[in-house]
Amino acid sequence: MDKYSALWLSHSSINIFKHCPRAYYLSTIYRDPRSNHKISLITPSMALGSAVHEVLESLSILPTDQRFSLSLIERLHKVWGKVSGQLGGFSDSATEDQYKNRGEDMLRRIMAHPGPLAQKAVKIQMDLPQYWLSQEDNLILCGKLDWLEYLPAQAGLESDDAIHILDFKTGVGEESVDSLQLPIYYLLAHNCQTRPVKKASYWYLGRDDMPTEKKLPDRGKSRELILKIGKEIKLARSLDRFKCPEGDSSCKYCLPYEKILRGEATYVGTGDYGADLYTTNESVHSPVSKIL
Numbered sequence: 001m002d003k004y005s006a007l008w009l010s011h012s013s014i015n016i017f018k019h020c021p022r023a024y025y026l027s028t029i030y031r032d033p034r035s036n037h038k039i040s041l042i043t044p045s046m047a048l049g050s051a052v053h054e055v056l057e058s059l060s061i062l063p064t065d066q067r068f069s070l071s072l073i074e075r076l077h078k079v080w081g082k083v084s085g086q087l088g089g090f091s092d093s094a095t096e097d098q099y100k101n102r103g104e105d106m107l108r109r110i111m112a113h114p115g116p117l118a119q120k121a122v123k124i125q126m127d128l129p130q131y132w133l134s135q136e137d138n139l140i141l142c143g144k145l146d147w148l149e150y151l152p153a154q155a156g157l158e159s160d161d162a163i164h165i166l167d168f169k170t171g172v173g174e175e176s177v178d179s180l181q182l183p184i185y186y187l188l189a190h191n192c193q194t195r196p197v198k199k200a201s202y203w204y205l206g207r208d209d210m211p212t213e214k215k216l217p218d219r220g221k222s223r224e225l226i227l228k229i230g231k232e233i234k235l236a237r238s239l240d241r242f243k244c245p246e247g248d249s250s251c252k253y254c255l256p257y258e259k260i261l262r263g264e265a266t267y268v269g270t271g272d273y274g275a276d277l278y279t280t281n282e283s284v285h286s287p288v289s290k291i292l
């Protein structure tokens, strides 16, 4: 099978399609006729998530005794340049400082309570973990897993040579109960490496000192569900049918993309895979006081 003709599915593309086919179209298919590039968005929350994830990802390739020899705050300062200012969708330095401080607090929490990050990790030997969800339907499932903790075999204990999927959360909200993230990550972890998946957890870095374990979903049902959505996406693409279920009312999922189309967003550079990167540049910083 030719991987390049396949439809690649990820948690973010499936998630946005589930919310709205038109938002999926604008974020994954539409090309700006002037540049022939896809369009992409950056927001302060995405910038914070990207910087914190980059710091943590850099630890997983280090031996356990070297992971914290350099302060994680220093590591954050090194990567922050990639998302500083407009590149991170920050409208002003006060907003940027607010987000950067949140990132520092999260990393201070990890340095004080490293938990599973102080244990051995398993690295999947692929830049982008991926596997054929269905060769018959020409569908590939792909996605990066934040962290796989290695659970060694121990005499008398059941945890033998297995892995623990960890997903770092840098946003303020909880992952919704019907989120497909866990089913997708479970399938990826199961199919892209050889050890059994023993458990999975979310770690809300802004509030918790330890990850929160989640019940592993049924793998067979997870595959069926993701395959069903994959087929729906494929059909929508083949019919070029991406209708707004709300009657073009512009809700939160496509509003920023519609702003780009209307010329109301700011171009800030080149994003992933050569897409034109935009910010809608709204300040989230509320001044404590104002001199009138």
Ligand code: SF4
Pocket (backbone or CB within 6 Å): 019, 020, 021, 022, 023, 243, 244, 245, 246, 247, 248, 249, 250, 251, 252, 253, 254, 255
């Ligand atoms: S406004 Fe309509 S098209 Fe846009 S995301 Fe909402 S439901 Fe979808």
